[in-house]
Amino acid sequence: MSENATPKPLLEVKDLAITFSTPDGPVHAVRDANFTVMPGETVAIVGESGSGKSTSALAAIGLLAGNGRVSAGQILFDGEDIANASEKRFVELRGNHIGMVPQDPMSNLNPVWKIGFQVKETLKANGLAGDNPKKRVAQVLADAGLPNPEARANQYPHEFSGGMRQRALIAIGLACRPRLLIADEPTSALDVTVQQQILDHLDTMTSELGTAVLLITHDLGLAAERAEKVVVMYKGRVVEYGPALEILRNPKHPYTQRLINSAPSLSAARGDKHEAIVEETSPAKAEPLLSVSNLTKVFDIRKGFGKKEKFTAVDNVSFEIPKGTTTAVVGESGSGKSTIAQMVLNLLDSTSGEITFDGQQIGNLSEKQLFKYRRRVQPIFQDPYGSLDPMYSIYRTIEEPLRIHGIGNSASRQKKVKELLDQVSMPAATMHRFPNELSGGQRQRIAIARALALQPEMIVCDEAVSALDVLVQAQVLELLDELQRDMGLTYLFITHDLAVVRQIADNVCVMERGKIVEQGSVDDIFDAPKSDYTRNLLAAIPGATLI
Amino acid sequence: MPENQNFNSEAGLPVNRRAGKVSKYKIEHYVAPLDETPLQAVDSVKETGKPLSMWAEAWRSLRKQPLFIISAILILAVIIVAAFPQWFTSQDPTYCALENSNEPGREGHIMGFNLQGCDIYSRVIYGTRASLLVGIFTTLIVIIVGGTIGALAGFYGGWIDTILARLGDIFFALPLILGAIIVMQLPAFRDNKSVWTVIITLAIFGWPQLARITRGAVIEARNADFVKASRSLGLSKFKSLVKHVLPNSIAPIIVVATVNLGVYIVAEATLSFLGVGLPPDIMSWGNDIATAQTQLRSNPMMLMWPALFLSVTVLSFIMLGDAVRDALDPKARKGA
Incomplete structure (x- = not known):
């Protein structure tokens, strides 16, 4: 603190508002957002899906979707307002000033090009390929923690595991030694142990290079562990920011408190x-x-x-x-x-x-016994978007098991569906709706109601x-x-x-x-x-x- | 903070890093005023607005598309013409007088007369029915045969799939028109030329394409979790195909069938033009184009009129198919 009395922030977001124009009118994705990133510092933006956390970060690198724009406020990068900078200016900034590690390692590498080529592309675009680009590429991949980098550079993305792909993306993001790295949920698709390795490595690399990191994550525990500063966003607004550990231990805004109470990694045992x-x-x-x-x-x-x-x-x-x-x-x-x-x-x-x-072996059940067994054991699957038939109304979805097993008549079934909806705390009026109108959590509750219908x-x-x-x-x-x-x-x-x-x-x-x-x-x-x-x-x- | 999970250090993990980071800069702790950022219930259910099924939603986006409106109006007009040709012309298309041969248009006969002295306009109007019948019935048969085969192959997989898919490939390898010409030359077909022989011939070569589309759509839908869920609810394999898999694979089938309806109308016209399609006594655009061919230099309009009707009809079915695809394909649909 004493070494630099008035440090100049690397990235300063002031009263930022981002609006998307949609067929149903403008949607204000971000409103009055304020936060700063100091040079070499890791700042995490935490929030649920739809809270505007990715949108804010993407605006800083000029990658908003076509129908979105910065409608008010400033994004100051090293003192320069880039909120409404031209595409040309962003092309200059991207890569060697602001790098990016995208979320999904599976779809962000081009499957028809070798990894080495894709890294070389970034280096060339920023004029950093040098006389021996091959050696440079190997160096960059080695820095990202990929063993045997010369051979790896000659492989295609499908030959890489998820963790290795994410390392390659980090290599690309940091290849040109940017001063700011935007990491958008860099590890949410990976297993925890791989996540830990990758984030450890990212930590080491960025602190060696002095790169500031803007980490976007839905996981408050991860944010608190990896960042010096945490920004909590809720419904397009910044509701709280401050030192990571203090936010975690002494949350002030009720939303942050709610987040901390719900986070499985932070909450108490059952x-x-x-x-x-x-x-x-x-x-x-x-x-x-x-x-x-x-x-x-x-x-x-x-x-x-x-x-x-x-x-x-x-x-x-x-x-x-x-x-x-x-x-x-x-x-x-x-x-x-x-x-x-x-x-x-x-x-x-x-x-x-x-x-x-x-007491009954289920390997060799007859059709009839199996039918009875089905009634007693029910599943709930992972993907809330795939587990309900999009063609069925919620009523039909929950009624289906009753119908299959010939339980009750249509009047008693209707009563039962209402009861089941009540059990999963969904309003009875939901039964006329269709899955596409419900959120992921609501769909999952409907899936639970369907599973409960047969009293398994x-x-x-x-x-x-x-x-x-x-x-x-x-x-x-x-x-x-x-x-x-x-x-x-x-x-x-x-x-x-x-x-x-x-x-x-x-x-x-x-x-x-x-x-x-x-x-x-x-x-x-x-x-x-x-x-x-x-x-x-x-x-x-x-x-x-x-x- | 008490360090109660002491296995951390046992496992040789760098404990200091896992303890979080502290910035060298002073960081202000900001809390937004609560009245500006009120806390809302978690995941509250939207209770306003009318419930919308996927079809209702598709219809809502469809009815706003100019492409759909234009093609739907045109197709409706074609269907009415085919059903009630007498509403559109008072002339008898079978009344032909040689004295009118190649006469240009005049009052009551706006398009003039053909070589035989028949009224071109009324022939074009009455010819609509044959073309449309061929198109619609071929499409129906193709959907039933191709759809069933494709669905069974896709859903059950294994040897059923191998046999049905290879069978489809054999038919797929034969060009539609070439194959149809050969089939129409078979004695059984040659001697009983009618609308139905054309329909059956086109269906024989049309089903593999639809079977492929259905198979693909079914394979995609059968792995969905809701199909697994319905199986664990006790639904039999076949019933889950009928109740869940098929309704969810119907969108691409509708799109391809609509576009193909136009293609079959063209194929019928081509066959009739080549003299192997509809018999000459059935009025159809293809037949009229064929007979007008000899007069192309002296009276090109004789060929143009049926050709124009044919093109507009086919174009409207293809446009309708495009519009329906845009409405049913959620990826193509503009942001929700």
Whole structure:
């Protein structure tokens, strides 16, 4: 503080307003936004989807969508107002003054060009390729933490994993040593452990280069951990900003408080509010509702020319779920956790092993028994946009299971649908609407209502809350918790997010490459993890160590 | 802050980095005034406005498109002409007097007469029906046959898909007109020339294209979570195909079918022009164009009139297909 009495901010956003013109009139995406980024500092903008956080950052690099414009205020980059700068000026600034790491590593690399070519393109555009561009490219890729960079430069994006692609994008973003790097949700598509590696590396690189970072994220824990300063946005406005740790520990605005209370990585374990009920049901622990033993699934992968390769997705997995409790199966992508869900739902046959539900083996059920089994076990899937038929009204969606199983007449079914909507706290008037008119969280609640229609004993949640914003996620988790208490439901909860597990589960199975590496109660796993894999997973939860 | 998760240091992780960063600059802690940024309920449900199904939404965007309005009006006009040709002309198109041969237009006969001395205008009007019948029925048969085959192939996959897809490929490899010419020469077809033989011939070569489109759409829809959900609700495989997969694959089928309707009308005209389509005693644009061909130098308008009607009809179906595609394809639809 003393070394520089009046430091000049690198990026200063003053009273910024951004308006999108749509067929239904202008939409004010951002209003009266104020924040500054000092040279070499990391500033995180946190907010839900639609809060205007990406829009504000994109305006600073002149990449607003065609129908959007800065309608008021200033964006000062190094003292120069670039809010309404010409495209030509932005082209000069992009790359060597302001770099960008986009969100989705899967779609932001051109699949027909080699990685090396795409890095070289950036260097050339900014006149930094030098006499030996190949060496420069290798250097840039090595800096981003890609091992064996010469060989990597000659590969195509499809040969890279998600984490490697994101590293390549970071390499491109930092190739020209910009003074400001805008990172728009750089790791939200990646597993937590990969996320941690990448952000660690980004940290090291930017502090070496003295680059300021504007980090856009929906995860307050991540923001608090990685940034010096946090800006919280809500419905297009900046509601609070300040030093990261202070915001986290002493939030002043009710919205920030709400965010912190809902963030799974920051909130307390389920035990606090759930203890009593576990005590009550513990005598019943002896009888598991679902038990899986030595379950294995082997897929044949076609290798061309009729050759096949065996791939073991689920390898000798055994666990039990006591009635009325929640067991979470956690693992990173490709760990085989969803395959287990599909086999329990009998949508996929197992290769070997047994699944027993309430004393009955489900591997060889007759059509009729299977139909009955379906009534007792229901799924909730991940993608809220895919799990409801867009052609069906909400009424038809929730009524469908009743109709299939021939329950009641049309009058009693209508009554039941209203009841179910009420149970998931949706107004009854929703039943005439269609899925495209509802938000992701609302759709997920409708999916829960549909699953509840047949009064099942067990619900399989396959990443049921992973696609939702934290606040909505907390709301849906609370609903699930409430339903379990009221109806004694048993949950098999499949997720990649250990933080969520702590909020909802009683028991946990941690999976790695098809095998269960550790299982036990939530408290055991969180407080005394035995395997390195679990320890790494836990340590990678952003923000967990800050509160 | 108590460091209760001490495994961090055990795992050899750099604890200092995970403790967050503190800036060397002084950072002000700003809180927006609460009355300017009121807190709203999380994820509240929109309860105003009329509920809109996907079709209703598509219709809303469709009815504002000039392309749709123009093509719909034209198609409606063509259908009315085909159904009630007597409303549009008082002349009998079969009354031909050689004394009128090649006469230019005059009152009551605005387009003049052809070589046989028949009124061109009334022939064009009465010829609409054959063209439209061929177009509509070929499309219907193609949708039923191609749609069913494509849906079964796409949904069940495996050997069913392999057989049906290869069968489709064989037909697909034959050019429509060339194949139709050969089929129309078969004794069974040659001796019973009628609107129906043309329809069946065109359908034989038309279904593979629709089967492919349907197969693609079905494959995309069958992997959706709502199909999995319906299966776990206890719906049989076939029922989930009928109730969920097909309704969600219908959009591309409608678009392709509309465009193809125009294509089949052209194909019928081509076959009739070549003399292998409709028999000469059925009035159709194709037949009239064929007979006018000999008079092209002396009386080109004789060919132009049926050709003009043909082009406008075909163009309106193709335009309608385009407009419907824009309305049904959410990617093409302008921001919600």
